[in-house]
Structures are given as C-alpha cells and as structure tokens.
Amino acid sequence: MSKPEIVERYIRMAQAAGTDVECVSGAELPGRLAELLGAVNKPPEIAALAASGWPEGLRETVEAVLVSSGFEVTMPRKEQGGYSWDRDRLAAASVGIVWCERYLADTGSLVLASGPGMGGLATLLPEISIVLSDAKGCLEDLADFFRQMEGAPPSRITLVTGPSRTGDIEATMTKGVHGPGKVAHFLLL
C-alpha cells in the first residue's frame, strides 16, 4: 500500500528516534496487536487503556484483543466530576494503549493533547507504550499543530519522541529510565 510522502518522513524520523512504527490495515490490526502483546508479556498482566479519543468502535476492538491475550484492562473511570485512574492498577500496568490524533513528520513526535479520559498517563507509566493513529493525523511540525489548534491550548500538550532515555551516566544512552523503554506506533492506513 502506498503512503503519503509526509507519512514516509514521519516514519523515518520516528524510527531514528527509537519508536517502532508499523503500518497496518484495520483488518490486520487485531492480529498484529495480539502478536506484539504475546511476544512481550506473560499474562495475566494489566493493560492501561485510554477511555476517550478513539474513533468509533476501535477501543472495543483493542479491548477485545487485550482480553483474549490474557490482559486485565484498566481505564480512567467516569465518576461524578470527571474521569480518574485507579492509581494502583495504573501503576501495576505493563502496557499502555492510547489513540493519538496528531503526530509530526519533522521530528517523528507524537502529540498527546489532554482531555477527559484521554489517558495520557498510559503512555508514561507502563514499560511498553502502544499508540494508534491514522494517516490523516500526520502534520508537518509543531508550528503546524499550533496553527490548527482552535482557541486556547489544552491544559497539557505532550510531545513524545521515542522511548524514555538517559545519558546521565558517562553519556551512555540507556532506554526506559522513568517512562517506557519501548514505544510502538501502529499507523492505520
């Protein structure tokens, strides 16, 4: 399948930054996701899943794959006054999965905007972060994102470029210091 040039550039930059990018069709996604989950985990484990932001029906698909792969799913719960995580279960999760609306070709960055139930912490606490997007989410750069933003900025915008890393001991690059050591980005094309 052919990809727009801007998406090709995103893939190159994201891979250079250490993100694993994989292009899949909607039909292939459940199989590929199950493969990834099976390869990296020994269930039963917990997966943290964003509650909102997903395109119609996708969250349910992902949830079904997680359950059939032996994962317990934890999501931000909607209560009076808004969403909240079960902190203990979030902290125990080994995988986090969210939908990412926008990503940047210029630097290979994911753009995570805050909002009720968007589940940003699922991309930060677990060792493995899995992110899903579609082809139309690709923007040129951060300036482009700000230009398209309507009104005031959300309470937080996080750019994620590759895994968490440190060079603080003898400038030796080491992954997964506070955040995930692995970031997998599935592009639905």
Next chain:
Amino acid sequence: MKSSHNFRKASASAVADEVLGAAVGKTADLLFSMRAAAVAAYPGFEELRDWGRSRKMEVSGDLATFVRRFSDRLEAAGGAAHFARDAREAVEIVTNIARGLGAVAAVKSKSMTAEEISLNEALPEAGVTVTETDLGEFIIQLAGEKPSHIVAPAIHKDRAQVAALFHETLGSAPGLDVGDLVRVARKALRERFLAADIGITGANFAIAETGTIAIVTNEGNGRLTSALPAVQIAIVGIDKIIPKLSDLPGFLRLLTRSATGQAVSSYVTVITGPRRQGEEEGPSELHVVLLDNGRSPLASGPFREMLHCLHCGACLNSCPVYRAVGGHAYESVYPGPMGDVLSPLLWGMDVYADLPDACTLCGRCAEVCPMRIPLPEYHRKLRVLRAGLKGEAAAWKAEAPAILTQHPLLYRTALGIMRRVLSLGRRLPDGIRTGLPGAWTVCRELPHPREGPDFRSWWEKRKSCHE
C-alpha cells in the same frame, strides 16, 4: 551568600584529578560533537539563532510587561502566579504552600533555578522530604554533592563511582553496569513519584501570550513530576519568558540541538494551567514562582543579553577552562562561561571576583551560543568593571589596551618601545628575565621579537620596491 571565592585555588585540585578530567572530557566532547552534527544537519540554524536573539531582545527590552502578561494569562488559565524578589522570598513562598497543604513528600525534576535558591536545603525544615528524579541529580543527591554541569549534573562521576554509590545507599548489588543502574533508579524513584504530595519543576520556557510553561526532558521525569502529584510548583526565572506560543517551536529547535544535539528531546510537556474539569491527568493546583533574584536590573544594564541564556550548556561543553577543571571549581550553581558572567552579576563581584578570569577569551562559547550572547566580551567588560572597583589607576590599566588599539600612532609608538624592551630583556640572566614580569611567566615565556626590522618598516620598503 558565601565568602569570596578563589578560583585559582579551587581549580588546582580539580586539574590534578584524573578521574574527574576523563569523565568531564568524555561527556563534554560527546555533547560538543553531537551539537555540531545536529547544527550541520539543520541548514537554517544560523538564521534561527538571529531570530531567537531578536525574540529575546523583545522580552528583555520590556521585561516587566512580559512578566505581568505571563502571570495574568496563567491566572486566567487557573494557575497561581507568585513573585519572588530574591531567593529568600522564593523559598518562603514554596515552604508556605507546602505547610498549607500539610505535605510530607515532594518529587523534583531538574531545575537550576531551584538550585539557585537552595530549595532542597529549605524543604526539610518545612517537614518535606524532597527527592531529585533526574537520574544525574538523584546520583548527586545520594552522594550529598552539588551538580557540576547545568545539563549533565553528574558529569564528574564515572560508572564505577555510581555503582559503588548505589550499592552503599540503595543496597543494590556491587559493580552493576549502566543498564542495571538505571533499572535500580527507576524502581526506587517510581515509588517516590507515586507517594509524592508535591511535584517541583523548573521550566525551560514560559510563554507570555498564554501563561504556558514548557518542560523538556529525555527521561520523562519532568512529565511524571508535573502529572502525578496533586500539586505542582514550578520555579521559573523571569528570564525564561518568550512572547508567544508560536515562538515555542523555534526555541525548542535551538535548545535541544544546542544542549544534546537532538532534533527534539524525548518529552516536551507544554502546560497551560492545572487539570481541567473532567480530566484525570495533571495537578489540581499549579503554582508558578516567578523568580527575579537580580535579573530585572540586568535588563537595563550592559549585560542585558545574559537574560537571553537558554541554559543549554553548549558554552560549558566548548570551554577549555570548564573542560580542564569541571563544574565544582566554580563554586556556583552556574559554572562555565555563562556562569563566569552570571555568578558575579547575581551574587556580587566581591563574592565571585575571580570568575571573569576563568576564560582565555578564545571565543568558542560565543560561536556555539544559540542566543549569540557575546560571552567573551562580557568577560572582558567584567574585568574592566572589577578593576574600576579597585580604583581609578586599576581601571585605566584595564582600559589601556583598548585605548591603544583605537589610536594607531600611540599603538605604533608603544609597540616600538615594547620591542626594544623585550629584545633588551633577552640579554638579561634567566632568573631576572622570568622573575621580573611576575605571574605572567609562571607557565609561559615572554615573546621574543625577531632580529631585524619590524613588519611595518619591512612592508614600507617592499611597497616602494613594487611601485
């Protein structure tokens, strides 16, 4: 703040420390070459530096207005702005917030501004234990030391020293490699993150237009510190302000390339106020402490562009003096070229009288500075200023070379006299010849003028041959 600092004395032991020299050299070299590669790969970088400088000139030209705009917009977004004239006020604000909350545990991501106000020493007195979460800062905290580089705080330690430290303080197995050491730190720090009442951060940028702060880290500790605890306190120097949100992409490009040679760091967190209705991530209270501590007066003085500093550390990595002595010899939060200038300006020329001399005027720092701050010129200006404090004669002596070079006839005459004196000096016995100029010849020789005519008269002769 402290009694007068003696750089010559403090650096003498650092120069002799081989482990220190090797560790600092290795990291500084790597950061320097990574910056060079990243800049070479970005064709518009020189224009971007000019653009960045002009945006910062706009802010430093009207600093009070931009500070007010930032605090107004922050409060409109639901945050609380606090003004601190000096370090004492800033510490008071933070400890009062902590006491009001009944907080007992804080996590902190890297902030040189928090170092500047010695926040870590003050928080325990307010009943709050504070844990540094940047790996380098965590290492330094466990060792009971001070950071020695503004970007790579543990640059002076090698892996064996860190392994021994973790073994001693965290009970990990002895002799671990870097990957295992990082895993030990992750586990220890994760528990602290989850238990903390307060997250203390700095900010790399504060955006006046929207009251937004931006935090850049590779480890993700800045993101965790600002996302998990119920209350976030950001300590922000008023020099961190940039005008608009649309300026952020350009400044990020300049900062990350200059600091670590990356096109972008792993995490950039852009925060506008506390969490909003219905959201599950972020603090419910966001406090921003805007620290002046001697910055406002700089805006109207001859060192104005120091306010443009992005604290990227590129000048440290390029500086032959920093690389030889490491950060601790400067005995200041801010080491290296930017520190030589900033420390005397913030804490007084009487305290840091030596630092303007910790510079060979080689100019490498000015070449790499993303904001084009004229650091060598500022070093020289500080030397003149310092001489002025000693009296008129000393001030005239410091200005004399500048006066000479501006008056050709005077310069030629003085040069002729120098040539004669130096060639005369060559005939003197060794002891007297090297003894006379004092400190100048401790580690160098006096210049030897060559025999025969000087260049100028030689050239005059040649010129007439050609005509």
